[in-house]
Amino acid sequence: MKINTDKFLLQPTTKNYIVQINNLNQYLGKKDLKIQILFNINFVIYPGEIVIMTGPSGSGKTTLLTLIGGLRSVQEGSLQFLGQELYGASNEQLVKVRRRIGYIFQAHNLLDFLTATQNVQMTLELHKNISPKEARRKSEAMLSAVNLGHRINYYPSDLSGGQKQRVAIARALVGHPKLVLADEPTAALDSKSGRDVVNLMQKLAREQNCAILMVTHDNRILDIADRIIHMEDGRLIQEVVCNPTAV
Numbered sequence: 001m002k003i004n005t006d007k008f009l010l011q012p013t014t015k016n017y018i019v020q021i022n023n024l025n026q027y028l029g030k031k032d033l034k035i036q037i038l039f040n041i042n043f044v045i046y047p048g049e050i051v052i053m054t055g056p057s058g059s060g061k062t063t064l065l066t067l068i069g070g071l072r073s074v075q076e077g078s079l080q081f082l083g084q085e086l087y088g089a090s091n092e093q094l095v096k097v098r099r100r101i102g103y104i105f106q107a108h109n110l111l112d113f114l115t116a117t118q119n120v121q122m123t124l125e126l127h128k129n130i131s132p133k134e135a136r137r138k139s140e141a142m143l144s145a146v147n148l149g150h151r152i153n154y155y156p157s158d159l160s161g162g163q164k165q166r167v168a169i170a171r172a173l174v175g176h177p178k179l180v181l182a183d184e185p186t187a188a189l190d191s192k193s194g195r196d197v198v199n200l201m202q203k204l205a206r207e208q209n210c211a212i213l214m215v216t217h218d219n220r221i222l223d224i225a226d227r228i229i230h231m232e233d234g235r236l237i238q239e240v241v242c243n244p245t246a247v
Contacts, residue, residue, distance in 0.1 A: 017045065018045045018211045021079050023077040023078065036234065041064065041236055047210075048205070050202060050214070050225050051213050051228075051229060052225040053228075054229070054231070062215060064231070067079060069098065070086060073089070074087040104185045109168065113155075117152045120142055123174055127175065142170040146170045168185075169201055169204070181213050182216075184216055185198070225242050226242055
């Protein structure tokens, strides 16, 4: 089903938004080699909402994810995170934005020479008002929340693929971010481990009122979404609302 992309513009609502994007265009290359990779993106994410983004490889999903996460600069249009405009933002401002977002990727990106607790605790070291003792306590509590309380002192090499991804979830959520960005978090996992991972993400995000934007090709996990957004050729072309009370 094709829809008008104006549908993705922010509609009047009593809810605050986590992310608001209007008329976003993004390009790759310069001068004669310049090509457009995102076209007139209009999109919002609300607190506590789980949005899944689907689409073929090369459709622009990861590019949009990295823009929302402050990992690259917005070239044209408006992208606001918690009311802060990211178009024209300085590197220092983007760093502050990144500290308020959790990231989960297909590769868990754990540091092999750190224990599970130490990998999670690294996130809290960015928060100057949290002591090392409190950071460790919070990290261990979050690992217990993802059912790894018995593995807090294990190194990544001693953990299964599903356990490593659960450590990554704990690391993303321990700082209580307002938004978690997940890029193919189940791609390297078997069906049971993948289901366990997304169920944990859903449960913890609901408890923290944290929004999730997840890119996936895994049709088995679409049922956790409040909304499903489909991208093709750099355009948002379809929206399915699965849980109207969340949006």
